[in-house]
Structures are given as structure tokens and as C-alpha cells.
Amino acid sequence: MTISDFSKLIKEKLGVEIYAYQKYISEELEKMMNEKRFIIVSMPTGSGKTLVELYVAYYLSNKVDRIIIIEPTRLLCDQMYHRFWKRVFGNDAGMEYEGNCESFEQGKKIIVSTPFTAAKCLDYADSIIIDEVHHAFGDARYQDFIVNLEPKYLIGFTALLPSYKKYLVDLRLVKVLGEPEYLAYDFKALSQIDPTFKLPKAIADIFDSEFNSLEDSVYEAFFKGNIKGNKETVKFLELTLYTYGKEAFCESYRRLMGKVEESPYIDSLCDSKELSHKARALRSVLNVYKVEEFKPVLIFTSRKSTAFEFEKAISDLGKVKVLTGDSSRYERLKVVQSLRKGEIDILISTLVGEEGIDIPEAKLLIMTDVPQSPLRFYQRLGRLIRGKENNNEDSSSSPTPIKYLVVTLTPKTAEYDNLDEALRNLYLEGVDVSYIVEKREDKGPVARIVEIINKSGGQILINQIDDTKKKINPSLLSLLNENESKSHLDEYVDRTLRDGKAMYYYDYTMLGKVIAQILMGSYCNIGYGEEYMKLCNDEFKKVGEMLLKRKGNIKLDKKTSLRPFMKLFLSSNLNEVIESLNKKKEEFEKELEGKEYRVSIKLSKLSKGMTSQMAISASLNSVTVNPIIQINYYDLTEEKLIRLNSLVIAYSGLVEFYKKFSL
Numbered sequence: 229m230t231i232s233d234f235s236k237l238i239k240e241k242l243g244v245e246i247y248a249y250q251k252y253i254s255e256e257l258e259k260m261m262n263e264k265r266f267i268i269v270s271m272p273t274g275s276g277k278t279l280v281e282l283y284v285a286y287y288l289s290n291k292v293d294r295i296i297i298i299e300p301t302r303l304l305c306d307q308m309y310h311r312f313w314k315r316v317f318g319n320d321a322g323m324e325y326e327g328n329c330e331s332f333e334q335g336k337k338i339i340v341s342t343p344f345t346a347a348k349c350l351d352y353a354d355s356i357i358i359d360e361v362h363h364a365f366g367d368a369r370y371q372d373f374i375v376n377l378e379p380k381y382l383i384g385f386t387a388l389l390p391s392y393k394k395y396l397v398d399l400r401l402v403k404v405l406g407e408p409e410y411l412a413y414d415f416k417a418l419s420q421i422d423p424t425f426k427l428p429k430a431i432a433d434i435f436d437s438e439f440n441s442l443e444d445s446v447y448e449a450f451f452k453g454n455i456k457g458n459k460e461t462v463k464f465l466e467l468t469l470y471t472y473g474k475e476a477f478c479e480s481y482r483r484l485m486g487k488v489e490e491s492p493y494i495d496s497l498c499d500s501k502e503l504s505h506k507a508r509a510l511r512s513v514l515n516v517y518k519v520e521e522f523k524p525v526l527i528f529t530s531r532k533s534t535a536f537e538f539e540k541a542i543s544d545l546g547k548v549k550v551l552t553g554d555s556s557r558y559e560r561l562k563v564v565q566s567l568r569k570g571e572i573d574i575l576i577s578t579l580v581g582e583e584g585i586d587i588p589e590a591k592l593l594i595m596t597d598v599p600q601s602p603l604r605f606y607q608r609l610g611r612l613i614r615g616k617e618n619n620n621e622d623s624s625s626s627p628t629p630i631k632y633l634v635v636t637l638t639p640k641t642a643e644y645d646n647l648d649e650a651l652r653n654l655y656l657e658g659v660d661v662s663y664i665v666e667k668r669e670d671k672g673p674v675a676r677i678v679e680i681i682n683k684s685g686g687q688i689l690i691n692q693i694d695d696t697k698k699k700i701n702p703s704l705l706s707l708l709n710e711n712e713s714k715s716h717l718d719e720y721v722d723r724t725l726r727d728g729k730a731m732y733y734y735d736y737t738m739l740g741k742v743i744a745q746i747l748m749g750s751y752c753n754i755g756y757g758e759e760y761m762k763l764c765n766d767e768f769k770k771v772g773e774m775l776l777k778r779k780g781n782i783k784l785d786k787k788t789s790l791r792p793f794m795k796l797f798l799s800s801n802l803n804e805v806i807e808s809l810n811k812k813k814e815e816f817e818k819e820l821e822g823k824e825y826r827v828s829i830k831l832s833k834l835s836k837g838m839t840s841q842m843a844i845s846a847s848l849n850s851v852t853v854n855p856i857i858q859i860n861y862y863d864l865t866e867e868k869l870i871r872l873n874s875l876v877i878a879y880s881g882l883v884e885f886y887k888k889f890s891l
Contacts, residue, residue: 231254231258237286242312247276249422250275252422253271254279257269265380265406267382267384267410268386268408269386271387278312282313285297285317292380295356296341298356298359299325304359317338324346327345333349342728343373347373356382357383360385430632434634434635435509435636437637438638447469447641455488455494471643472506472531475531503537506597509636513634524573524591525590525592548576550577592633645673674720687795690795694715708784721796726836728799729798729799731797733805736877739877740881743857745771749772751763752764752772781855781857783858820886827878827882829871836863838861839861842858848889
């Protein structure tokens with residue numbers, strides 16, 4: 229099983245050729261694996277590290293019984309399995325990321341999985357290959373499960389492993405596997421190995437524009453829907469705050485005051501004299517990328533007020549000039565000439581600088597906001613990566629030096645999401661984005677949702693996050709008829725669930741009241757006597773009529789209707805939540821002692837979740853009711869949690885039902 233055999237397999241299965249540098253790295257790894265068991269490989273984004281991962285598995289498949297491929301997210305599991313592992317290894321490869329253990333039980337040779345599922349399904353693994361291994365350094369969940377499995381080999385791959393991460397290796401891993409060996413291949417190394425490898429035109433970096441406490445409190449008020457007013461105006465102001473900073477935000481707020489209610493938080497922010505978060509971030513960038521080393525420096529923002537704030541903020545760092553739409557054509561030409569003569573160190577430009585101005589001498593471009601328009605982003609990028617005209621026939625003897633692009637983004641906001649399209653454009657333009665990989669992880673709105681859950685003590689009802697939602701009405705009739713539209717936060721909550729950062733269970737007290745109404749409706753269809761007359765009001769009779777029409781079956785399957793009952797918690801707290809639900813189950817069972825009842829739960833899979841069917845039987849005064857209730861769980865597949873939550877909801881409903889007869 230040589231690299232040439234592997235090359236033929238890849239050509240046959242994937243239709244691609246293996247580059248010379250990929251063969252070289254694969255052979256280096258093969259030699260090292262004869263002596264070392266713990267190896268970390270870093271290769272730049274776009275250099276094809278997945279093919280090297282495939283070769284490691286190909287080589288180890290003759291040495292070990294089972295190889296586990298760990299991906300950090302379910303999405304990556306799915307993508308990498310179908311795009312690579314299944315196509316190359318066929319039926320020998322399996323995938324598990326939903327907490328199921330089927331592929332493990334079937335004895336698949338190669339299994340693509342997440343840390344959570346692998347830890348649940350395995351007690352031993354011969355070899356582990358970890359994609360995006362930077363996630364594992366310093367993360368106890370990764371390191372605990374690896375230590376427990378005691379693998380013969382641990383091979384990790386990443387686009388970038390920051391030096392500080394090397395010091396976070398768990399000493400237990402070192403004891404099991406020995407000291408890790410690091411194979412680092414940057415662009416320079418790859419071009420030396422393979423002369424046909426092309427260097428990037430530019431290297432991208434990213435800096436966080438962190439809110440201070442006052443800015444954060446104003447943004448969170450917008451995020452939670454606490455700022456009332458014209459919907460589009462509120463949305464625009466929220467975006468302006470995180471994208472352009474305090475000066476642009478306050479300018480827009482004063483202009484639009486009639487369309488949005490006043491807020492003491494906003495007034496305090498606009499009265500403060502401190503630099504905005506974007507201006508503070510800009511100074512941080514220029515403290516790292518020194519002006520004297522990178523001048524002329526280009527800085528882009530889309531707002532004039534922000535541009536002039538930047539000018540004041542960095543005036544002590546060099547000779548600064550601002551170019552806006554108010555600048556005449558003559559002024560623009562004069563600025564370009566001054567830049568080329570070295571009379572200006574830093575140019576701050578608004579939209580006017582995105583086209584029609586060529587400054588090939590620039591070594592550093594700082595984007596303090598990410599244009600949503602791909603064309604505008606491309607035009608900005610062109611100001612940097614367009615090199616000087618070279619009329620020399622032997623232009624290869626004087627290659628264009630690598631340039632630098634820095635983007636400043638506001639953590640825990642949608643600005644990080646806006647970078648996705650930009651990254652694709654960067655990559656297509658030959659820009660290395662590997663430095664962004666580590667820094668952008670978990671920085672978007674999902675991080676804001678996680679932070680809010682943390683602040684609340686680890687659990688929170690979704691209505692306590694989103695102030696735009698109606699108060700919960702635990703009424704069956706309302707629940708079945710409710711068709712509330714999605715709010716701006718629903719998408720972020722769903723993403724938090726899909727990314728595995730959080731989970732939820734339905735509030736058993738409130739949904740228990742709905743179950744009690746269903747039981748009462750069933751009773752009012754067949755009950756009789758004095759208690760019937762006293763308890764069966766119009767609402768219960770309407771529920772009873774509905775049950776008759778539906779033959780005793782009720783489906784609570786509308787996502788928008790069920791959403792307000794969702795109680796979010798961090799995935800890392802799953803065991804605590806299960807323990808808490810078990811205690812509540814035992815409490816309800818004590819309350820139900822002496823009562824004649826029965827509950828059975830049947831689970832089945834949905835495309836992105838599960839359905840729980842609760843068959844409940846309750847007897848009282850020679851009357852037995854037995855409705856069947858279906859509750860859908862979306863973006864949740866943890867069977868133990870769903871079964872337990874459903875049982876506690878049913879018990880809560882039974883307790884509420886029997887209480888009505890003891891009044």
C-alpha cells in the first residue's frame with residue numbers, strides 16, 4: 229500500500245490528481261508514524277489537507293482494526309463523509325453524529341463522528357484522526373474522551389495552530405501517547421517542496437471589535453427586542469451600531485428619533501466621550517501592523533462619521549487623510565499622488581475609494597466593516613491585491629510581495645456571519661484565510677445566545693430571550709390555532725441548537741397544563757354526575773368536541789407554537805438537566821401514588837428531530853380517559869432527554885388533572 233497505489237485510488241474515486249507537496253507530506257507522515265504515535269500537522273487553508281488525512285487512514289488501515297475520524301460539528305461530519313470518506317472507502321466507512329451507535333456496532337473500519345457521539349459509543353479506539361485539531365487543545369471534552377480511549381495513534385490536522393495552543397496539551401495525553409510531534413507547512417515551505425505551488429496574493433487576518441459594557445447593554449436591548457419602534461428602523465439601528473460604531477449609530481438615532489422610542493441606555497451611549505468599539509479596534513490593529521512598516525495603509529468604512537472618528541483616533545500614528553464622497557475629482561487625484569510620494573501614511577476612505585483609485589503601493593488594507601455586496605467587497609479587495617504594472621520581460625525575477633488584509637468584526641453579532649461570503653471571495657482571489665480559521669470560531673450571534681443562557685444561570689425560556697414574543701398561553705385551543713411568525717432571534721436559536729452548542733426541553737409545568745386540558749376534555753365527553761356539571765366548563769367541552777373529531781388524537785407539531793415552551797440550556801449541562809428531570813419525575817410519581825394511571829412513550833425520527841407519542845390513560849369515578857398526544861421536538865435528537873421530558877410532561881398533566889377533582 230504505497231503512495232502511488234493511493235494516488236491511483238484517489239484518481240479513480242475522486243477524479244483528482246495528488247499534488248507533489250501532498251505526496252511529500254504523506255510520505256513524511258508515514259515515516260514518522262513508524263516511530264511516533266502523536267502527530268499534529270498544520271497546512272494552510274486550500275492546500276488539500278483532507279487528501280493527506282485520507283492517506284493516513286489508508287496507511288493505518290493495514291495496521292489497526294478501527295480508525296475514528298473526529299469532526300468538530302455535525303455539519304462537517306456530514307459534508308466530509310459524503311464528499312470524501314464514503315467515496316474513497318465505500319462500505320468500510322460509516323458516519324455517526326446524532327448520538328446513535330449503529331456504525332460502531334456494525335464494526336465499520338473507518339467511522340466519521342463527533343467527539344460527543346464517539347465518547348458515547350466507544351470505550352477503545354486504535355487510531356484517531358482529528359480534523360480541525362485546534363478545537364481539541366484546551367477543551368476538556370475532547371481530551372477526556374481521547375484519554376479514555378487510549379488510542380495507538382492520534383493524528384491531528386489544522387489550517388493554523390496558534391503557538392499558545394501547544395501549551396494546552398493535556399499531560400494525560402502525553403503520558404498515553406508521548407510528546408506530540410509538530411509538522412508545520414506554511415506557504416513558503418509548500419513552495420519549496422513543490423515549485424509549482426503558487427503563493428497567495430495576500431494574507432488575511434481578523435481582529436475583534438469588542439463592545440464595552442455600555443455599548444453591549446445597548447446592543448443587547450436591540451438583540452432581545454427591547455427597543456420598540458418601526459421594525460425596519462430598529463433593525464437598521466442595530467446593524468449600524470455593531471457595523472460602524474457609536475458615532476454613526478448616534479447620528480442615525482438622532483435623525484430617526486420619531487421612528488423609535490427613546491432609551492436612557494442609548495442617551496448614555498451617545499453622551500459618552502469614549503472612542504467607539506470600531507475605533508478602538510483600529511488602534512489595536514495598527515499597534516500590531518506598524519504604520520511605518522506597512523505604509524501606505526488603506527482603511528475602509530462605509531460611513532463618513534466613522535471615517536472622521538478614525539482620523540481623530542489614529543492621528544498620532546502617522547500622516548492621515550480622509551477621502552469621502554464629498555471629495556472632488558481633483559482632491560482624489562491629489563491624494564493618490566501624495567500617497568505615492570510618501571506624503572500620506574494612512575488613507576481612510578468611504579465608498580468613493582472602492583473604485584476608480586489605484587494604489588498598488590499599499591501593503592495593508594483594513595476593512596472595518598464587511599460590505600454585504602460581493603461587488604463592493606471585490607472592489608475594495610482590488611485596491612490591495614492589484615500589483616504594480618511590470619513591463620520587465622522577466623517579471624518572475626521580482627515577484628509581487630505578499631500583502632495583508634485585516635478585517636475588524638464585532639463578536640457575538642451577525643457581522644461575523646457577513647464574513648462567510650467574503651471569505652469565499654477572498655479564497656477565490658488567492659488570499660490565504662487560514663489565519664481567520666481559529667479566530668472566527670464561535671464569534672457570531674450563536675455566541676450571544678450562549679452568553680445569554682450562561683448569564684441566566686444555565687437555563688432560560690426562549691421568551692425571556694426574545695421580548696418580541698407573546699406571553700405564553702398554556703391553552704390547547706390557543707396552541708393549536710397559534711401561528712406566530714418567526715422573529716429575528718429564532719434563526720439564531722435554531723443555529724445554536726443545530727451547532728450543538730445548546731439543547732432544550734419543553735417546560736413541563738406549562739405543557740402539563742395543556743395535557744390536563746386534554747384529559748379534562750376527554751373526561752367531559754364521557755363523564756356524568758355532579759362533578760361533571762361542576763368541572764366541565766365551555767372550554768373543556770370545546771376541547772372534548774375537538775377530541776371527538778380527531779378520534780382522541782392530538783398533534784402538537786407546529787414549531788412556532790411549541791417554541792415559546794422551549795427551555796434552553798447549554799449542551800455541556802445535559803447530565804445536570806437529566807438529573808433534574810429525574811428528580812421531578814420522582815416527585816410527580818409520589819403525588820400520583822394511589823391514582824389509577826398509565827403512560828407509555830413511543831419515539832420516532834423526524835428529518836431534523838424526533839416525534840414523541842404519549843399514550844396516557846387515567847381512571848377516575850369509573851371513567852377512564854385515554855388520549856394519544858404527539859409532541860414534536862425540532863433540532864433535537866437526544867432520545868434519553870426527549871423520553872424523560874415527555875414522561876415528566878405527561879406526569880405533570882396527570883397531577884394537574886387529578887387536582888381538579890380534589891378541589
